[in-house]
Amino acid sequence: MRATSRRLLSCLTALVLVAGGLLAVAPTASADVTYVPENWNGKVVYLSQACHDRGDTICRTNTGCRGFSENGNSYKVAVSAATQYDPEHMNLLERGYKVVRGNGLTRTNIANSNRAGADLHLPIHSNAVSNACEKGHSPERYGTHVMYVSKAGKECAGIMRWRVGASSPGTNDARQYRTDLGELNQTNAVACYLEQEYHVWDQGVSWMLDRGAWTWRIALSVDVFLGYP
Template structure:
């Protein structure tokens, strides 16, 4: 049921602005320590959702970025998608705050986000990413080469991934929507919360990029998938 309440935002930022570095010719950002932002609804349903922004730290201490067609930035898009999922109000579908969820948005290194998710006692942990099948923008392939993927490692994560896939997949332009079992990702293996890892679409084809840029039209689907998995508390 939609909760049309005003929301209170509480920022939990304990470090200074991140430094910008250039390594190997690629833009990389050193995130602030323990950089979480917590969003609290006026009427809390008792559940905590952790949205983990993309950070490809590659074992070092900076967030490297993946880029796609037309200058698409996976890291930037992950932040904007998280914000839209949390509080976008331009559609007739409720966002996470309107559904009554406390949301913690993690924008640190992968290890920091895992530790933060465990510390806040999240009920579900959802990394927000986009996918790639090549290093450069592609053309000439059919839509069946692309689509929405949801990854999991646990039995509960499998169910959560299916809910996300069922909610988001029909909206994305790629037709190869898939649920995938993965054992090599820390954000699936090391969180106390049930983890379901969303690859919203592929950023190496223009239709996928344009759809992802129009996030405010469909981000409610992520909220709907999470709500369905948690049983509409």
């Protein structure tokens, strides 16, 4: 199936499920989108787009070099990881996963992930060490960080750090134990929280914007962690 159905699946972006039950009105966000593969492997991956709502009803974004938007990039990375066609690498749909893309408030994404029965909850973010576009620092200041709270989340974070971090320009790749994030503590699914790179240096932004070259690594990491179901 993987060899013969790749082009069909990569073009499959029909929305077959709209999740309801929003906990609050979010003017800058809309309902979840679900992508169903032709041959489902029984696993659900919830890609939670960045929404810095600060406990209210509006999704704000963080900005970086050249006007980079963390929220806008998060949306594009989620779509790419789910559906991007690459002649040499498979996306999540091609690997047989049902993908739910959450683009609401943080607490809404948590509730919808639990409602969807997700097997893996993956928030997609980018990182910062300041509020400015930095100049003159070495790559050791930046890199791919993946956060976790559970034992299984630690395993997922390690796989993601290694496979995504191998492509990112920063060299300070790490997995981090965190206990203060709702998307790690409040999901029924195993959660690992991806900070792709830092958006406060130009090389990091350039890499993140070249999504077609690396988002397949997210799909591969998921497949490795879940055991190629």
